[in-house]
Amino acid sequence: MEKSPLISQELQQQLQLLLDRLTAPVELTCLPGEDEKSREMTCFLNHLVSLSPRLSCRVLAPGQEPELEAAMDGSLLPATGVGAPGEIPRMIFHGVPGGKEITAFAGAILAAGGGAKPLDRATLRDIGKVKAPLDIRVCVSLGCQHCAQLVSHAQRAAWENPRITAHMVDANLYPALVKAHGITRVPVTLVNGKAAFSGGKTMAELTTLLARTF
Amino acid sequence: MTNLIGKPLEPFRVYGYCQGESRQYTREDILGSWSVLFFYPADFTFVCPTELKELGQLHEDFAREGCRIFSVSEDSHFVHKAWADASETIRALPFVMLADPAGALARQFGVLLEEEGQALRATFLLNPQGEVVLYEVHAPSIGRSGQELLRKVQAARFVAEHGDQVCPASWEPGAETLTPSLDLVGLL
Numbered sequence: 001m002e003k004s005p006l007i008s009q010e011l012q013q014q015l016q017l018l019l020d021r022l023t024a025p026v027e028l029t030c031l032p033g034e035d036e037k038s039r040e041m042t043c044f045l046n047h048l049v050s051l052s053p054r055l056s057c058r059v060l061a062p063g064q065e066p067e068l069e070a071a072m073d074g075s076l077l078p079a080t081g082v083g084a085p086g087e088i089p090r091m092i093f094h095g096v097p098g099g100k101e102i103t104a105f106a107g108a109i110l111a112a113g114g115g116a117k118p119l120d121r122a123t124l125r126d127i128g129k130v131k132a133p134l135d136i137r138v139c140v141s142l143g144c145q146h147c148a149q150l151v152s153h154a155q156r157a158a159w160e161n162p163r164i165t166a167h168m169v170d171a172n173l174y175p176a177l178v179k180a181h182g183i184t185r186v187p188v189t190l191v192n193g194k195a196a197f198s199g200g201k202t203m204a205e206l207t208t209l210l211a212r213t214f
Numbered sequence: 215m216t217n218l219i220g221k222p223l224e225p226f227r228v229y230g231y232c233q234g235e236s237r238q239y240t241r242e243d244i245l246g247s248w249s250v251l252f253f254y255p256a257d258f259t260f261v262c263p264t265e266l267k268e269l270g271q272l273h274e275d276f277a278r279e280g281c282r283i284f285s286v287s288e289d290s291h292f293v294h295k296a297w298a299d300a301s302e303t304i305r306a307l308p309f310v311m312l313a314d315p316a317g318a319l320a321r322q323f324g325v326l327l328e329e330e331g332q333a334l335r336a337t338f339l340l341n342p343q344g345e346v347v348l349y350e351v352h353a354p355s356i357g358r359s360g361q362e363l364l365r366k367v368q369a370a371r372f373v374a375e376h377g378d379q380v381c382p383a384s385w386e387p388g389a390e391t392l393t394p395s396l397d398l399v400g401l402l
Binding site for chain 1: 368372376379380381382383391392393394395396397398400401402
């Protein structure tokens with residue numbers, strides 16, 4: 001197996017600490033493109049799954065599973081979903097989750113694998129208030145400290161409520177998206193295709209916004 | 215040098231000129247919205263009209279940001295009118311040209327050259343509470359960019375609305391992936 005240059009010895013030890021907490025299998029589903037970032041991502045995923053027997057990875061060819069491709073938005077490649085084996089993932093990462101986003105990515109794996117901190121009852125109730133399908137896309141820069149936290153909250157909400165799908169989008173890689181929504185700062189959150197709000201949010205602020213607006 | 219960030223606008227009373235009309239303006243005319251005080255050395259000079267013309271062209275963009283522009287020089291409002299009468303560019307300016315011949319405004323912002331009786335080329339952005347949130351002071355011969363000022367106004371407004379929960383974006387297509395930096399505190 002080729003080691004990913006993104007996973008240093010120190011990071012590997014930290015990830016190992018987290019992955020040892022998994023109690024359920026987690027599947028990483030990757031839709032790669034043909035670009036350098038996609039190769040970087042598949043290498044990263046291969047290295048990552050070697051760290052835990054509970055992690056597995058599927059790399060799909062274009063058109064192999066159209067339903068899955070549509071659900072994960074195959075227009076923004078590479079796209080990687082985190083979820084339970086065989087299910088359509090609702091925690092999706094577009095781009096490579098480097099920089100601060102590795103925390104969000106690790107958080108998604110922990111959530112799917114039963115190793116995340118439990119949420120309090122009030123937060124779960126608020127997340128459950130979302131009754132209609134919600135597609136949340138947090139547009140980020142990898143070095144943005146506010147972004148990863150918001151991505152983590154959105155991903156966790158998606159894990160807890162099957163009506164929610166949450167995407168991390170490394171806006172750096174998708175200039176057309178940046179232009180279309182006039183994004184000049186991060187994080188900017190798109191909900192069901194429209195720019196909904198800017199700036200970092202706590203989980204309470206996020207669930208309040210989602211429940212009130214959608 | 216004294217730091218002027220956070221400095222509140224002090225009471226003043228000066229005349230202002232805009233498209234043929236003159237009247238008195240006070241602090242209360244400035245408060246309540248974002249305002250740019252745009253000091254320049256003197257009417258009938260060369261760099262000034264190019265700066266003022268650009269600001270005039272961007273006036274609607276500033277208005278969309280909820281920001282008003284007030285140019286300020288140490289000339290009287292009669293001189294402003296004479297300049298407007300003599301220059302089509304100045305006549306078309308859509309913002310108020312404040313007249314500060316006694317130096318009340320320039321002095322409170324520390325940009326009055328007492329011996330020359332002129333202001334430095336200086337820009338102050340005030341928030342709706344009348345506090346300075348950014349400023350720049352140039353040597354008289356160095357002109358300013360209206361576009362750059364507009365960007366700063368947008369940034370100041372954005373930060374005011376969103377606090378410090380945002381990061382500036384610096385899109386660099388094809389940039390290298392940042393080395394992962396895992397925060398274990400939130401996960402364990």
